[in-house]
Amino acid sequence: MKAFCNNSYSIILLLLISALVKIDAQNRPVTTTCFSPRSRCFRRTMRCPAQCPSTRPSNPGAKVCYFNCDSPICQAECKNRKPNCNAPGAACLDPRFIGGDGIVFYFHGKSNEHFSLVSDLNLQINARFIGLRPAGRTRDYTWIQALGVLFGTQTFSLEAKHTATWDEEFDHLKFSYNGKDIVIPDGHLSSWQSPESDLKVERTSEKNSVLVTLPEIAEISVNAVPVTKEDDRIHNYQIPSNNALAHLEVQFKFYGLSSKVEGVLGRTYQPDFVNPAKPGVAMPVVGGEDNYRTSSLLSAECRSCIFSPAGVLDQTDSLLMDFGTLDCTSGASSGSGIVCRR
Structure with a gap:
């Protein structure tokens, strides 16, 4: 009986730790990095904006976070991944x-x-x-x-x-x-x-x-x-x-x-x-x-x-x-x- 209780406590503890790790991962800020060697922002890392917190969102309609290496202030920005027919290009x-x-x-x-x-x-x-x-x-x-x-x-x-x-x-x-x-x-x-x-x-x-x-x-x-x-x-x-x-x-x-x-x-x-x-x-x-x-x-x-x-x-x-x-x-x-x- 004592062994059974110990095993139960261990399982509960593992589940609790797993849940805490998952919550921490969800709350941890997502960052993005500039990998363009020609940019003055090369290897700079920035936190993603709240409006687009992911670089690979599961929702196809969501905006994605990316590092705008051409920005004069080196910043992470949001963008659509589908064509915008009302924008340059x-x-x-x-x-x-x-x-x-x-x-x-x-x-x-x-x-x-x-x-x-x-x-x-x-x-x-x-x-x-x-x-x-x-x-x-x-x-x-x-x-x-x-x-x-x-x-x-x-x-x-x-x-x-x-x-x-x-x-x-x-x-x-x-x-x-x-x-x-x-x-x-x-x-x-x-x-x-x-x-x-x-x-x-x-x-x-x-x-x-x-x-x-x-x-x-x-x-x-x-x-x-x-x-x-x-x-x-x-x-x-x-x-x-x-x-x-x-x-x-x-x-x-x-x-x-x-x-x-x-x-x-x-x-x-x-x-x-x-x-x-x-x-x-x-x-x-x-x-x-x-x-x-x-x-x-x-x-x-x-x-x-x-x-x-x-x-x-x-x-x-x-x-x-x-x-x-x-x-x-x-x-x-x-x-x-x-x-x-x-």
Whole structure:
């Protein structure tokens, strides 16, 4: 009987200690560290804000904590992991871009053709456009269906798979690395990393949303979505019944682009770029199709492209200011000395 009581006390004590350890872990502040060697904040550690206490929240809709290595005061901040179509670096809808200068513009391209969105010495991002042209229209309605990424000697692509009807319970994303298909299991936070650790793809929801990370180069937030019936009604796209026109909503965040960066979107990050989009126009359309057209999704060749597999950025020529985190939804000033314009 005495032995039984001792064992019971031991079990209760262990359970109590376990509960206290768990409570302590839950209450312990989460911290995040800057691992960017080029940053003045390198190896600094900061506590996460109360608004986003986790770097890997279990809720797909929650904001995450990250260390903004480009912040002049070296601080931990909150961010969304899904595309914000109303912030710089966004490419959504048919396609509606927001440049690094905060200006909204449309680039229609042409259906079933490819265009370079960003071309820098060490990075190129191309897009495949899909679309349709109803009778009587003078141009195609277009959407971004796929992205092709070239960095160093590696290539990566992701695309929204063709589907007749949209089903939220089905994953519509397809991935490839160096020409070979890769599989990322369904599930929030499920991920894949390249053998060289120079590319990571992580799901930011159960299906159809991912965050692509090229360390020290770029982050790409992606959603796969259909053209909705409401958009079809408003814009009179005349979407066929056998094609949901699955496409991508995208937001880019860049680290240290050069001042010579090119591309439909990339050129808006040039320090002296004058955006040709006309202010005050409902749909300010810009051209440049001939300058940025590529022969395929993973081709580095276009009239204005500057990417080289051996490309090395001169750090004295890099644009260290990160415009991709600006949010122009709350007013004209971003708080970083940048004015958001439409």
